[in-house]
Amino acid sequence: MIASTPPTPYYAVIFTSVRTPGDQGYNEMADKMVALAALQEGFLGVESAREEVGITVSYWKDLESIKNWKKNAEHTFAREQGRNVWYQRFKTRIAKVETDYAFERKNRDE
Amino acid sequence: MIASTPPTPYYAVIFTSVRTPGDQGYNEMADKMVALAALQEGFLGVESAREEVGITVSYWKDLESIKNWKKNAEHTFAREQGRNVWYQRFKTRIAKVETDYAFERKNRDE
Numbered sequence: 001m002i003a004s005t006p007p008t009p010y011y012a013v014i015f016t017s018v019r020t021p022g023d024q025g026y027n028e029m030a031d032k033m034v035a036l037a038a039l040q041e042g043f044l045g046v047e048s049a050r051e052e053v054g055i056t057v058s059y060w061k062d063l064e065s066i067k068n069w070k071k072n073a074e075h076t077f078a079r080e081q082g083r084n085v086w087y088q089r090f091k092t093r094i095a096k097v098e099t100d101y102a103f104e105r106k107n108r109d110e
Numbered sequence: 111m112i113a114s115t116p117p118t119p120y121y122a123v124i125f126t127s128v129r130t131p132g133d134q135g136y137n138e139m140a141d142k143m144v145a146l147a148a149l150q151e152g153f154l155g156v157e158s159a160r161e162e163v164g165i166t167v168s169y170w171k172d173l174e175s176i177k178n179w180k181k182n183a184e185h186t187f188a189r190e191q192g193r194n195v196w197y198q199r200f201k202t203r204i205a206k207v208e209t210d211y212a213f214e215r216k217n218r219d220e
Contacts, residue, residue, distance in 0.1 A: 002126045003201075016113070047163055049160050051158075053158075053159055057124055057167075089215060090112070090212065091210060091211070093115075093122065094210070097203045098205060099203075100203040100204070101201070102202075103192075103197060103201075105198050
């Protein structure tokens with residue numbers, strides 16, 4: 001789903017990755033990390049899709065929230081597993097969302 | 111593929127969308143727009159994946175490059191088609207990438 005985020009500014013963590021072959025526990029951990037992230041102070045939402053590359057964008061109130069999530073022990077363990085097992089390569093980008101705008105189609109019978 | 115971007119800072123346009131049913135010329139136009147974007151001054155790269163939602167992140171040198179691309183006539187026509195035909199809803203976020211880091215798996219026989 002498209003994340004419902006508050007008025008700008010806020011932060012985005014853009015995580016783009018290429019997986020290694022096979023699941024190897026990846027999907028279970030990915031679901032667990034999304035659920036755990038959602039409990040963190042400053043978490044605003046997440047969007048995710050994977051084809052040749054996977055793109056996960058998580059949204060956060062500020063840089064401090066992102067730093068705290070990075071320090072979370074379970075998340076740290078998952079990131080280590082990512083480097084050891086699940087990812088061929090990845091890139092993480094931390095970005096300040098300065099402006100945003102949305103479009104929603106009106107139903108024809110409204 | 112994961113975009114090769116220069117040292118920070120640079121800009122990201124995060125475009126998250128939900129499609130209407132059927133292709134209706136969408137994929138041809140999407141390919142055309144990626145090819146056209148790549149010719150623009152200040153374009154740095156693009157990453158894209160679609161499952162329930164589509165996420166396309168394009169990277170740009172600065173805000174001026176993004177504004178010029180938005181003014182491009184063919185891109186403006188494609189965006190109008192997007193609102194009229196292809197998208198149920200979308201959200202566009204313009205963000206300044208402040209920091210990034212990458213991981214690449216070493217082959218075991220290296």
